[in-house]
Amino acid sequence: MSSEASSSRAIRHEEAARRFTWTEDGQLCVLDYTLEGAVASFTHTGVPAPVGGRGIAADLVRAGLDTARARGWRVRPLCSYVAAYVKRHPEYQDLVE
Incomplete structure (x- = not known):
């Protein structure tokens, strides 16, 4: 999927x-989180296999991280996918608690 389509x-x-x-x-795709004060813990990213490989998980995580930044939240990337995404995208590492 092109970045234009996913964005x-x-x-x-x-x-x-x-x-x-x-x-x-x-197929419902999700990024789940909990919120304690101003700390968002991203706990689960779920994309069903039939729609996997389309960049959906990355788009969900980007939306979550952009929302965290806009709202002044710190982030705990408890989901392994979110942790890997943040590691690959240094522009979000400043959000990590």
Whole structure:
């Protein structure tokens, strides 16, 4: 998927459920988090196999990290995917608690 296509993905932030979501081909993709004060712990990234490999997980994590930055949250990347993403994208490492 091109970066233009993925960057146009309208990811939903479901604040009450503490998650970011995107539905691709009828499959729900999620990034779950908890929030304690101003610390967001990203706990799970889930993209069903039938829609894997399309950059969805990366887009979900980017949306979560951009929201954290905009709201002044610190981040705990407890999910291994989120931790690896932050490691590969140094522009987000300043958010890590």
